[in-house]
Amino acid sequence: MAATTIPHEDGAHVYIGQPFHQLATPVAVLDDAALEHNLTTMAGWCRDHGVELQPHGKTTMAPALFRRQLAAGATGITAATPAQVRMMREHAVPAVQLANELVQPAEAAWIAAELAADPDFGFTCWVDSVAGVELLEAGVAASGAVVDVLLEVGSPGARTGTRTEADRSAVRAAVAAAPHLRLAGVCGYEGSMAGDRSPSSLVVVREYLERMRAAADELRDDVDGPVVLTAGGSMFYDVVADVLATGWPADAARVILRSGCYVTHDSGLFHRNSPLDGPDAPVRLRAALTVWATVLSRPEPSLALLDAGRRDVSFDQGLPVPLRHLARGATEPAELAGAEVTALNDQHAYLAVPADHSLAVGDRVELGISHPCTTFDKWRRLALLDARGQVADVVETVF
Template sequence: MLAVLQIDTILREVDTPALVVDLGALGRNIEKMAAIARRSGVSLRPHAKTHKSVEIARLQIGAGALGIACATVGEVEMLTAAGIPNLLLTAPVVDPAKFARLAALNRTSPLTIALDHVEQVRAAAEAIALDQPPLSIVVDTDVGQARTGVTSVAEGVALARAIASHPQLRFAGIQGFAGNAQHIPEPLARSAAAEKAAAMLRDFAAALAEVNLRPTIVTGGGTGTHVQDSVGPYTELQVGSYIFMDADYARIVDETGAGLPFEPSLFVMATVVSVNRANEVTVDAGTKALATNGPPPCKILGVAGRAAYRFAGDEHGILTFPDGVRQPALGQRVLLGASHCDPTINLHAFYHVVEEAEMQIWPIAARYGWREAATR
């Protein structure tokens, strides 16, 4: 765990607010999920939408992941350029320009993409020349989140048949991400939501087998339901937040009351900039440094005793302390555990990666807008 000593030594010159990663905890989380997958006989395709980082993707591949899942074409481009294999684009695209970019990438590094509509299938086929390698497709399936995906088995089978009818495409399998289940704190309700999603995918796979389109890939799952998902029907899990953890996942417990078996490894370092009020101080990390679509930070390092964080605008947050607790001094630095890790990361350009007495800077290479900025 990061210590106050590191805040005052190797991090002392870092401008705040700054994104800080405990490399030891990150590595332990990666290894722990890899071990869970090995014991369960399921593969991992961790999601780059969480970290948007070549360095972290390499750590995950090194721990045994079969590939990496991506949410954007930009993430696919970043990881392909870095030589990361077996990429899966999990979010359906529509823009012909994006299909052209995917086709170009597929020529040198085979990709798989998720689609949920016959017009997308037609556009994907048109982007692939007959003399090029076929593009692998999984049918995206709505298993309860009501965001993307086919909404019935019959619709899914028809789409799989449409994919298989194009020589430029290869039907690879099905995808179902139960995002609606991941953050349900109560274990029985979370398990029920995960099982409902799994049952829908089992029914879909059985219907495909009946028409000689047995899926090779059944992909989905997530950090909050990784225990339930690891017993099937998934062949691979798209877990993401387990590497960092955040305030939302801190609320998740199992039937024994224990939390998820992963450590917080992601923090926003902030500086105390005002101390003029009793029982509270102001830090320089607000909504531009921490995502607001989740609980506020619940783990705060570098303070004496218990403290609570609340947002106080774009640039500021407030730490509140009980009576009798010594407040941090003006200029003191603290580490705030992530609120919602994925969008918090997207607010920053770099990770400050700390291990004992050393610090590395890792770019957050696939933030939204990076490609447009790079081509100006």
């Protein structure tokens, strides 16, 4: 038996080959088949819609999952911070999009030195101000490398990104005047415009993407080769493909999605708001990340306390969703209907259950999560379960 283990605070260990129902709880598990399904489904969707995928790596920060995303056809991995770029470089990611402004000259200098040393390293980052362009150029200049930049289109009241055409003209002029920067296209994040797929949100997102498209048309002549357009989290990539990827002459544009959460999908926010979930979806992503917990106490007929809390599961986009129940000593979980997590403490979940439910102290409960990013960052190691529910591997995160 392989020696890889998942150490827990209490000293228990998870061994390769161990069945999921014997793992010490709380424990985060990845369903390998569901992961593979999501990887191939998204890759196929991107192919069918003529877009590339550079999945956001901040979701998992798991090099083993980056490798699977790249093997499935991703053309790079997206980072949010210079430290994430470093981690990705350390794990041999061939191309990184820093989906953010790079305004720390020392970090820019490090990245430029990597580019100068490795002609195969692909790197792009975002710009949205003249001041930012000047800081980036100052950092890059010493290396002699040229850094590809994308002009960020923003929206009033939203996050980073130019607000007006006048802002965009000024930033374009600053890039043109910077000897070590090269304009590659436009970028933006529609996910900061809306948080659900209600009709009014879809209007806001489409209108924003249309402005991005217009900005790309504007600056096409400044760009050598196809103009890059990159947008797309895990909630609106259908609208992104529709607005940004259609109607271009051949080889005129490269549209790059950056969806991160699709890889595990979830049982909450993205279950309700993914283009690939719900009754009308052509094919559905599957929730691949869950957390198993044990019932510590059933002090009242309608209340059970579980041994997983804010340290273990996401709570920023909704509380966890009880999915299945495993009676103590059983090996086959059953659906857990009628139960609801009503609150979390650091290490406890409050589970409201029907008073006549058989759930007993020592039983286990599988919690679906809402928003994978904030569950991954709570775990240094997750158990990858094979089709028999046995630990096939240990997936490490590097936050």
